[in-house]
Amino acid sequence: MTIQSTDIREMKTDIKKADRADMAEKLGKTLASTYMLYHKTQSVHWNVTGPLFVSVHKLTEAQYEDLAASVDEIAERIRALGAETPVGLSTYVNDSVIDDQVSWGDAKAMLNQLAGDNLAVANQMREFVKTAEDADDVFTADLLTSRIGALEEAAWMLSASL
Numbered sequence: 001m002t003i004q005s006t007d008i009r010e011m012k013t014d015i016k017k018a019d020r021a022d023m024a025e026k027l028g029k030t031l032a033s034t035y036m037l038y039h040k041t042q043s044v045h046w047n048v049t050g051p052l053f054v055s056v057h058k059l060t061e062a063q064y065e066d067l068a069a070s071v072d073e074i075a076e077r078i079r080a081l082g083a084e085t086p087v088g089l090s091t092y093v094n095d096s097v098i099d100d101q102v103s104w105g106d107a108k109a110m111l112n113q114l115a116g117d118n119l120a121v122a123n124q125m126r127e128f129v130k131t132a133e134d135a136d137d138v139f140t141a142d143l144l145t146s147r148i149g150a151l152e153e154a155a156w157m158l159s160a161s162l
């Protein structure tokens with residue numbers, strides 16, 4: 001989804017309109033990636049089997065709840081910057097940095113895939129922290145930084161479960 005300056009609401013903020021458009025577009029991509037990760041984490045929660053069932057089932061529940069809350073935070077930051085959020089699940093699938101998938105392997109494959117996906121979303125956000133800092137958008141820089149911490153912790157916990 002492309003966002004132009006003309007799509008941005010007028011506001012008395014020191015963050016330039018063009019920078020708000022750019023940031024909103026990038027936040028839209030992190031929203032799509034986070035939404036995809038939310039879905040994939042929940043589908044592991046539902047479908048995991050084997051000796052790791054209880055621990056992975058509980059771990060992924062805590063993780064998808066955190067992701068659901070962060071989806072809302074990211075979307076509302078886009079609105080606060082004066083833009084509209086991306087709409088439509090197909091938009092999210094297209095804009096996500098991690099791939100959609102329609103089947104899983106065993107528990108080990110699930111954990112490896114999810115750990116990698118968490119890090120891929122964190123890496124995308126890390127790139128966008130620089131954009132936020134250059135635009136003096138300190139709140140977005142902080143939001144993305146805290147999400148990177150949560151995703152890297154999730155990746156560690158998933159990998160440590162193996």
Ligand SMILES: [Fe+2]
Nearest residue numbers: 045046057061
């Ligand atoms: Fe559940």
